[in-house]
Amino acid sequence: MSRFFGLSLTALAAVATVSTASADGHTAALENATNARHAQMQVIAYHTGLLGEMAKGTTPYDAATATAAAENLASAASMNRIVLWLEGSEQGAIATSRAKTEIWSDASGFEEMAVALETAADAMVDAAGTDLDSLRAAMGGVGKSCGDCHKAYRGPKN
Amino acid sequence: MSRFFGLSLTALAAVATVSTASADGHTAALENATNARHAQMQVIAYHTGLLGEMAKGTTPYDAATATAAAENLASAASMNRIVLWLEGSEQGAIATSRAKTEIWSDASGFEEMAVALETAADAMVDAAGTDLDSLRAAMGGVGKSCGDCHKAYRGPKN
Numbered sequence: 001m002s003r004f005f006g007l008s009l010t011a012l013a014a015v016a017t018v019s020t021a022s023a024d025g026h027t028a029a030l031e032n033a034t035n036a037r038h039a040q041m042q043v044i045a046y047h048t049g050l051l052g053e054m055a056k057g058t059t060p061y062d063a064a065t066a067t068a069a070a071e072n073l074a075s076a077a078s079m080n081r082i083v084l085w086l087e088g089s090e091q092g093a094i095a096t097s098r099a100k101t102e103i104w105s106d107a108s109g110f111e112e113m114a115v116a117l118e119t120a121a122d123a124m125v126d127a128a129g130t131d132l133d134s135l136r137a138a139m140g141g142v143g144k145s146c147g148d149c150h151k152a153y154r155g156p157k158n
Numbered sequence: 159m160s161r162f163f164g165l166s167l168t169a170l171a172a173v174a175t176v177s178t179a180s181a182d183g184h185t186a187a188l189e190n191a192t193n194a195r196h197a198q199m200q201v202i203a204y205h206t207g208l209l210g211e212m213a214k215g216t217t218p219y220d221a222a223t224a225t226a227a228a229e230n231l232a233s234a235a236s237m238n239r240i241v242l243w244l245e246g247s248e249q250g251a252i253a254t255s256r257a258k259t260e261i262w263s264d265a266s267g268f269e270e271m272a273v274a275l276e277t278a279a280d281a282m283v284d285a286a287g288t289d290l291d292s293l294r295a296a297m298g299g300v301g302k303s304c305g306d307c308h309k310a311y312r313g314p315k316n
Contacts, residue, residue, distance in 0.1 A: 029217075036204035039197040043237075046194035050241060058183075068238035075233040079201075080226035083208060 030089040034097045037084050040076055047073040048142060051128065055136045066128035066135055073142070074121040081114060091155040098155045110153055117145040188247040192255045195242050198234055205231040206300060209286065213294045224286035224293055231300070232279040239272060249313040256313045268311055275303040 050069040053059040087104050091097045103110045120141035127138035208227040211217040246252075248259045261268045278299035285296035 032204060032207070036201060039200035039204070042197035043194060043201065043234075046190060046197070047241065049190070059187075065241060068241045072237045072241065075237055076201075079230045079233055083205065083223060083226045083230060 026088075027094075030086055030094050031096075033084055033086040034089045034094045034099070037099075038096070040079060040084065043076040044073060044146075047076070048146070051124065051135060051139060051142070054132065055139045061132040061135070063129045063131075067125070070121065070124040070128035074118070074125050077114075077117045077121040081111075085110075091158070096158065098158060100153050100155050103153050110149075113145065113149040113152065117142070117149065120145045184246075185252075188244055188252050189254075191242055191244040192247045192252045192257070195257075196254070198237060198242065201234040202231060202304075205234070206304070209282065209293060209297060209300070212290065213297045219290040219293070221287045221289075225283070228279065228282040228286035232276070232283050235272075235275045235279040239269075243268075249316070254316065256316065258311050258313050261311050268307075271303065271307040271310065275300070275307065278303045 047069040050059075051066060051073070054061050054066055085099070085103060088094075089097055090099045090101045090103070120138070124135075124138040124142055127134040205227040208217075209224060209231070212219045212224055243257070243261060245262050247255055248257045248261070249255045278296070282293070282296040282300055285292040
């Protein structure tokens with residue numbers, strides 16, 4: 001830390017400039033987080049889709065493919081939320097966001113639903129490679145956790 | 159399985175229709191996988207960006223944020239590749255793809271580079287929460303594995 005005491009006036013002016021520009025930097029950070037959440041959701045949707053197609057019989061059941069899809073779903077679902085769900089990145093504040101303010105005002109309720117998806121995805125990892133009936137049985141939990149959270153915490157289309 | 163023996167001729171015709179449409183279904187599967195890879199890359203880029211900004215001093219170092227970013231980077235990097243890198247989804251075949259055919263013709267080389275990113279991301283998980291100097295030291299491995307793989311296996315912009 002000691003090197004900060006050696007800052008020149010020029011360097012201090014540069015720090016002040018960064019500080020002045022922090023509003024724009026903050027907005028960019030919120031936009032980036034929103035976009036990253038959407039990418040995370042796309043990863044979740046893709047792998048859930050692969051499992052759903054097998055459950056419906058649209059594609060043939062394959063244990064290795066189903067397990068891989070479930071593993072990737074679980075990886076995406078369990079991502080640390082503190083760098084993705086930044087306060088201030090709600091619908092209205094960030095143009096592409098559909099995140100309701102309740103995500104932050106009712107943080108424990110949101111956390112509960114996020115953990116429900118993690119739990120359902122973990123159950124799918126165990127079920128997907130067993131057989132098609134097990135995969136089908138585990139789909140309900142995944143679908144319910146998606147739907148419950150979207151209903152409570154996702155706003156209308158922008 | 160026994161219920162399949164009770165399929166009516168109408169149901170069998172429907173199955174035949176799905177089978178006839180499999181070429182389109184196959185292309186859609188390759189497009190979906192390509193889009194999912196791009197989403198995965200966006201998740202990787204976002205979290206690498208958070209770490210890079212701390213390394214450069216653009217944002218202040220914070221151990222919890224850095225650890226969360228590293229964990230999410232590692233989760234995205236370690237996703238099972240068999241459902242993401244579908245053969246046939248190379249540049250030229252799929253409009254948005256920049257994946258070189260060498261990903262499949264030199265599968266062991268590609269795997270080696272993918273594992274290099276996993277290893278670098280795991281090292282970042284250990285380093286990110288320690289201190290800023292450790293984070294900075296671990297950035298090189300992450301950046302190198304990104305660059306090496308893109309150089310060898312990513313085609314020019316579409």
